[in-house]
Amino acid sequence: MNAFYLALAYLRFHWLRSVILVLVAALILAVPLISQTLLDGARSTLTDRAEATPLVLGNRGSELDLVMNTLYFSDDSGEAITMAATEEIWDAALGIPIPINTAFETNDARIVGTSLDYFDFRDLEIAEGRNLAILGEALIGSEVSQRLGIGPGDTIVSAPQNLFDLDGVYPLELNIVGVFAPTGTADDEAVFVDIATTWVIAGIGHGHDGVFATDADTEEIVASAAIVEFNRITEENIDSFHFHGDPDTYPVTGLIIVPDDDRAGTILRGRYLDAANPLQIDVPSDVVGRLVERIFRIKSLLDAVTVIVGLAAAAAIGLAIFLSYRLRAREMQTAFKIGARRSMVLRLLLSETAILLVFAGLISTAIVIAVQSQGATIIAWLLAA
Amino acid sequence: MIEIRDLSFAYPSGEFRLSIPKLDLTKGERVAVVGPSGTGKTTLLNLIAGITVPQAGSITVADTAVTTLGDAARRVFRAREIGFVFQDFALLDYLTARENILYPFRIAAGAPLDANGRGQAERLAASCGLEGKLHRRPGNLSQGEQQRVALCRALVRQPKLILADEATGNLDPENKTAILDLMFSRTEEAGATLLAVTHDHDLLPRFDRVIDFAAFREGVAP
Numbered sequence: 381m382n383a384f385y386l387a388l389a390y391l392r393f394h395w396l397r398s399v400i401l402v403l404v405a406a407l408i409l410a411v412p413l414i415s416q417t418l419l420d421g422a423r424s425t426l427t428d429r430a431e432a433t434p435l436v437l438g439n440r441g442s443e444l445d446l447v448m449n450t451l452y453f454s455d456d457s458g459e460a461i462t463m464a465a466t467e468e469i470w471d472a473a474l475g476i477p478i479p480i481n482t483a484f485e486t487n488d489a490r491i492v493g494t495s496l497d498y499f500d501f502r503d504l505e506i507a508e509g510r511n512l513a514i515l516g517e518a519l520i521g522s523e524v525s526q527r528l529g530i531g532p533g534d535t536i537v538s539a540p541q542n543l544f545d546l547d548g549v550y551p552l553e554l555n556i557v558g559v560f561a562p563t564g565t566a567d568d569e570a571v572f573v574d575i576a577t578t579w580v581i582a583g584i585g586h587g588h589d590g591v592f593a594t595d596a597d598t599e600e601i602v603a604s605a606a607i608v609e610f611n612r613i614t615e616e617n618i619d620s621f622h623f624h625g626d627p628d629t630y631p632v633t634g635l636i637i638v639p640d641d642d643r644a645g646t647i648l649r650g651r652y653l654d655a656a657n658p659l660q661i662d663v664p665s666d667v668v669g670r671l672v673e674r675i676f677r678i679k680s681l682l683d684a685v686t687v688i689v690g691l692a693a694a695a696a697i698g699l700a701i702f703l704s705y706r707l708r709a710r711e712m713q714t715a716f717k718i719g720a721r722r723s724m725v726l727r728l729l730l731s732e733t734a735i736l737l738v739f740a741g742l743i744s745t746a747i748v749i750a751v752q753s754q755g756a757t758i759i760a761w762l763l764a765a
Numbered sequence: 766m767i768e769i770r771d772l773s774f775a776y777p778s779g780e781f782r783l784s785i786p787k788l789d790l791t792k793g794e795r796v797a798v799v800g801p802s803g804t805g806k807t808t809l810l811n812l813i814a815g816i817t818v819p820q821a822g823s824i825t826v827a828d829t830a831v832t833t834l835g836d837a838a839r840r841v842f843r844a845r846e847i848g849f850v851f852q853d854f855a856l857l858d859y860l861t862a863r864e865n866i867l868y869p870f871r872i873a874a875g876a877p878l879d880a881n882g883r884g885q886a887e888r889l890a891a892s893c894g895l896e897g898k899l900h901r902r903p904g905n906l907s908q909g910e911q912q913r914v915a916l917c918r919a920l921v922r923q924p925k926l927i928l929a930d931e932a933t934g935n936l937d938p939e940n941k942t943a944i945l946d947l948m949f950s951r952t953e954e955a956g957a958t959l960l961a962v963t964h965d966h967d968l969l970p971r972f973d974r975v976i977d978f979a980a981f982r983e984g985v986a987p
Contacts, residue, residue, distance in 0.1 A: 382870075382871035382878070385871065386872070389860055390859045393902075394859065713855075714849075714851070714855040715872050717816060717843070718844065718872065718873055719841065719843035719844025719845070719847075719873040719874060720874075721872070721874050722837070722840070724872050
């Protein structure tokens, strides 16, 4: 008890040195645990979602970019394909295509344009509000709702694509009608809209006033100089919204395909094997499996680096404690002359080390718990980045 | 109180050799040890305290044959019977004055810290003029105050023998006198014997006896 008391008094007096030692020791303890926690979480998140997604279709190119974009809404969307690809899948009658358009974002959240099939496919439950009904409505993920403090009744504005392009895509104010229950996946970080709403954001569809037909026979349209495009879709102006061009040419960044059965999936894959076909179909579980394998190969290297850094830091801490005892040689000599027991010096050393390690352990535990509690968010963010 | 007979000590690596055929100190006696540097004055204190062990001869302190004790027993003996006062005070910078005075209870064998120990520390501190300063750390005390704290630490376990090694060496004349007054009065009050190494010849008349250490180099009893 006396050794503990003296050790505590010493550490408290030299508080800066003690704090540095505690923090270094805490990090040595926490870093491997955090990396293990995040990697395990990332692996299961990647694997679970990939295994739940039978096939994805997109432009020929990086299979990883396609999977990461279609499943985790990452930035790497690549070149868009068209709705004609969706029609091809429908025509083949071998499965259900679910279009995904991740071309836009808002408040650091991806706007995901899709069909209602997506919500059934992912088993997404609406915790608050209702499902999408009309153009311009949005259902938001739980993390987006929490982070931005918004919910049904609020609005959210899509980010402009280019601030300096006055002729470009204008932001659209989306009406939030519901919030999904948390899933611990990338869906929590997304803002879901109908696929057609993303086309409005893209400028393919729009609504405006000040336009009237002058000749019903020729369908000539005349717009007044005061034409105003609507940047929010409401019950009052929804009828003025219309789309231009061939619907088959409207863009999507990828498709999720839910084949009717294994045989249908194999047939579909076979149809897109030809390298001359500008489209490709990938099996997410295979792509993610290879990615995970690579990550864990890197992780073993990271583990080795962590061990080496940990040993070096532990040696530095040991050296700091040893040097501190060398500096306290006079104190030890005084203690010896006064009649200190031989074990007292050892107990002082052990008490100081134990106190430092206990505090380091508490801090590292707190760090690990904090990371674990936010693990799903961190992993979703890491995967979406 | 102290009986030294045919004492012979030499450091293994050096040419230094200390021989004391006979030296006696009576209980309550206040004895000064003087002599040139390197003549073994501090070594004598260490031998009496059982910190170092002589090659030959015997040392008896308060009826305890120190030279026959093992290492652990010598530590217990030292903690119980001897109080040390050092030239550089040897206070711990991370403890308050009060905690420094109580330090022997915390690290030494034989007497755990209790209410009596705390009471003794408070009384000693008050008698040494340290009231109101016991919460301060050594860095916030004057040198004279630091040596008073060191003196209280030496006396707190009520030892029978006080060994002072140049205890006034770092002090100004005013504090020298004050500390010596305190050392004398407190040791007398405790009925303890005082053996003080000093270079300060002005203080020698105040001691009961002065041992000139140069004589021991030739193995002659003073």
